[in-house]
Amino acid sequence: MAFATRLALREVSLEECTPLAEPGFEEQLTKLQEMIAPLLTAEETGIKLDEEKCSGCGNCVVVCPVDAKTEHDTAFGKAARTGETVFRVENGIALIINLSKCRRFPPDRVNCRVCEQGCSAGAIEIW
């Protein structure tokens, strides 16, 4: 259980589970590789933002606590100016411009889903 939790948090890799490397566990290994593939993708790309669904409302900029901390005024609906926020709306579409600042990723690893919950268009998906 402890290893599985750390695996989900991307603190360890599947290859570090030595019993899985033993003969007879090939099927389980394959299934687990399939299951954690989205997590591995999340590590690289993090939050998925579907531009086709985005209405450009800017709510993701407003609700993201990192954006509010980086640019205080974004929490009050002001557009991001510095290029240091996680989100920015350009030409009517939200962009993720600084994913590495998201609280979900190291070193914070906070299970934040505020932007996903705040996007009424369903344009943000977090794995």
Ligand code: SF4
């Ligand atoms: S909250 Fe959703 S719809 Fe609004 S700008 Fe952000 S991603 Fe686009």
Ligand code: SF4
């Ligand atoms: S998950 Fe949280 S910290 Fe990360 S971009 Fe969304 S609201 Fe901001």
